[in-house]
Amino acid sequence: MSAPVPPTDEERRASGEPVAATTRRRWLGAAAAAGASGLALAPGVRLIESARAAAPQGAAGAGANPKVRWGLLIDTTKCASGCTDCVDACNAENGLDPRPTPTSAQWMRKVEIKEIKTGRKSSVPMLCQHCAEPPCVDVCPTGASFKRVDGIVLVDRHICIGCRYCMMACPYKARSFVHETLTEQKPDVPRGKGCVESCTLCVHRIDQGQTTTACQDACTRAGHGAIVFGDLNDPQSEIAQRVRQAASVQLRADLKIDPGVRYQGL
Amino acid sequence: MNDPAETRNFWLLVAFGGLVTLIGLGAAHYMEVHGHIVTGMTNQVVWGLPHVFAIFMIVAASGVLNVASIGSVFGQKAYKPRAPLSGLLCLALLAGGLMVLMLDLGRPERVIVAATYYNFKSVFAWNVFLYSGMGAIVAVYLWTMFERRLNAYSKPAGIAALVWRFVLTTGTGSIFGFLVARQAYQSALLAPLFIVLSFGWGLAVFLLTQSTMYAWNGRRLPEDVQRRMARLLGVFIAASLYLVAVYHLTNLYFARQGAFESFILLGRGGGTLYALLFWGGYVLVGSVLPMLLLFHPKAGRQGDMLRAAALVIAGAFAWLFVFIIGGQAFPLEIFPGHEVSSSFGDGAVEAYVPSWPEFLLGVGGVGAAFVLTTVGVRALDFMPQDDLPAAASAQESA
Numbered sequence: 001m002s003a004p005v006p007p008t009d010e011e012r013r014a015s016g017e018p019v020a021a022t023t024r025r026r027w028l029g030a031a032a033a034a035g036a037s038g039l040a041l042a043p044g045v046r047l048i049e050s051a052r053a054a055a056p057q058g059a060a061g062a063g064a065n066p067k068v069r070w071g072l073l074i075d076t077t078k079c080a081s082g083c084t085d086c087v088d089a090c091n092a093e094n095g096l097d098p099r100p101t102p103t104s105a106q107w108m109r110k111v112e113i114k115e116i117k118t119g120r121k122s123s124v125p126m127l128c129q130h131c132a133e134p135p136c137v138d139v140c141p142t143g144a145s146f147k148r149v150d151g152i153v154l155v156d157r158h159i160c161i162g163c164r165y166c167m168m169a170c171p172y173k174a175r176s177f178v179h180e181t182l183t184e185q186k187p188d189v190p191r192g193k194g195c196v197e198s199c200t201l202c203v204h205r206i207d208q209g210q211t212t213t214a215c216q217d218a219c220t221r222a223g224h225g226a227i228v229f230g231d232l233n234d235p236q237s238e239i240a241q242r243v244r245q246a247a248s249v250q251l252r253a254d255l256k257i258d259p260g261v262r263y264q265g266l
Numbered sequence: 267m268n269d270p271a272e273t274r275n276f277w278l279l280v281a282f283g284g285l286v287t288l289i290g291l292g293a294a295h296y297m298e299v300h301g302h303i304v305t306g307m308t309n310q311v312v313w314g315l316p317h318v319f320a321i322f323m324i325v326a327a328s329g330v331l332n333v334a335s336i337g338s339v340f341g342q343k344a345y346k347p348r349a350p351l352s353g354l355l356c357l358a359l360l361a362g363g364l365m366v367l368m369l370d371l372g373r374p375e376r377v378i379v380a381a382t383y384y385n386f387k388s389v390f391a392w393n394v395f396l397y398s399g400m401g402a403i404v405a406v407y408l409w410t411m412f413e414r415r416l417n418a419y420s421k422p423a424g425i426a427a428l429v430w431r432f433v434l435t436t437g438t439g440s441i442f443g444f445l446v447a448r449q450a451y452q453s454a455l456l457a458p459l460f461i462v463l464s465f466g467w468g469l470a471v472f473l474l475t476q477s478t479m480y481a482w483n484g485r486r487l488p489e490d491v492q493r494r495m496a497r498l499l500g501v502f503i504a505a506s507l508y509l510v511a512v513y514h515l516t517n518l519y520f521a522r523q524g525a526f527e528s529f530i531l532l533g534r535g536g537g538t539l540y541a542l543l544f545w546g547g548y549v550l551v552g553s554v555l556p557m558l559l560l561f562h563p564k565a566g567r568q569g570d571m572l573r574a575a576a577l578v579i580a581g582a583f584a585w586l587f588v589f590i591i592g593g594q595a596f597p598l599e600i601f602p603g604h605e606v607s608s609s610f611g612d613g614a615v616e617a618y619v620p621s622w623p624e625f626l627l628g629v630g631g632v633g634a635a636f637v638l639t640t641v642g643v644r645a646l647d648f649m650p651q652d653d654l655p656a657a658a659s660a661q662e663s664a
Contacts, residue, residue: 100609100610102308102309102310102611102616103303103307103308103309105309106309106609106610109609109610109612110608110609111600111606111607111608111610111612112606112607112608113601113604113605113606114604114605115603115604116603116604116605117603124601126600126608126610126612135445135446135447137385137387138385138387138388139387139388139389139390139444139445140385140388140390141380141384141385141388141390141391141394142379142380142383142384142385142391143383143384143385144383159376159379160372160373160376161371161372161373161376161377161380162371162372162373162374162376163371163372163390164312164313164372165388165390165441167309167312168312168313168445168447168448168594169445169446169447170447171446171447171598171600172598172600173309173310173598173600173610173611173612175309176309177302177309177312177372178301178372179301179302179303179307179308180300180301180302180303181300181301193301193372194298194301194302194371194372194373195373196372251600252447252600255446255447
């Protein structure tokens, strides 16, 4: 009987498993199973993987689920111009500087648009579109930009060299470069000067079993309900039903990179 | 051979180049400690002046090898004795360019990561191999030229270097050519355009270096060699101008590219600087004036050729600034047909102003190339010899 073939680093990472810290993950997984919740995560630890290992489903050994395609549906007809609750929530959730400057990280932003021919105005929350064929992943020389099997596009801060080629490649201006030393980081969201980053679809929440993103929660709290997060592959999910019933579009659909974020009302 | 005055001058040159390099390294250190906040770069213009310097040097490194190829691959006698100098300049420029590129990384200390983790779908990752391969092949090529027993292998090594540098510059052009997102890039023309640009830029650098060496030795370039090289430079400038024109013409034909072209070529919508640099810097100073200096019946002297070479290099920087910075400053078109605004500069032209550390890092790379060339010329025999019977016989008798 042949021994089972261990997964490659690439396979581990895409499925949300740690690459260099398999043993540590097992240990963490066991600790989590033993009820040792509230694991203190020091900055610099492989956050995403560790968070997954510490999560309830991590104990069962499940990584990112390849059957899932996480995505967002944003209804611009419900999005209020001037409201930045989603952006503020994103900044607070991820420990980003709330004062927008050309050099600050803006994982989420509100874009005010007006159709030149008709004068029709819309307010559009913009963020990483979590493409199925992400150009940022294609161009990254070290493989730091990667897509998990559940469709979430992330940056591995351990091997990002800060070349910014992904920022050149992204059609949505979704990525930010950390231009200066950071302070007061969130333990769940380690970041670092000299690396590129973008919206993680609140992967730390997802991997802990939560079912909403910070922006969605804020939008719901504000009474707009313009943002729906969910599994596009699950026919029963709200997002799948909504995109089936009402017309929605992907931005720059001409590029055929199949974003996981869809917009209604554009 | 090494009289005291010459030795002193050599050390002065090394000290000067070393100081410039050190200042560049200091600037890089300053950028690393404080982050890119001390540069003019932003989340819109993510590649700034260091990339202009680095890409100039890397493209010129490929082009400067042309002289060697014409000599040892295509058998042109006037170029053959110039092949070693051409190889040395290639290595020096490549090293200088890569130094700037690496020190401009957000995490320059992770350069080892770039050498150990590869995503083979990335043009950047291909370039890591193309650059290191280029260095290795040219080193072997130089060896076959200097080591008499290996002279027979000089031609195959030269052919390998010729092929490799075509691939290398294709790779450099493709860094931009494969970017689907930005209006300025995403064109298959960029690979051949970069190759043709490399010919002119490389030859210009070669001519300036060669004449400095000749002047240093109190000699003049033979008239016929000078005429040939001047004519070749003129042809390269014309070919570059042609491909640049075709690149813009194809863009102008596509309605969706109209706004970008009027930004770059006419300066509309905040592109005045780029239009000025394009027409004044690249077209006039970098192409038309050099061609006049090279082809006008009343011009064509050695001084004219050198002035033309210097202008070509100035034009190269102007073109690269327009291409790299202008291409990023123009806003991404995420919502075609819409007026757009946001806190992140959507719909707005980015006003990029390079900072001193960026400039000094770029100049530091040039300094490093200068030091490598100076030391190489001193340590090994890179002075073109065949057209210098006096020098050759003097050496034989020594």
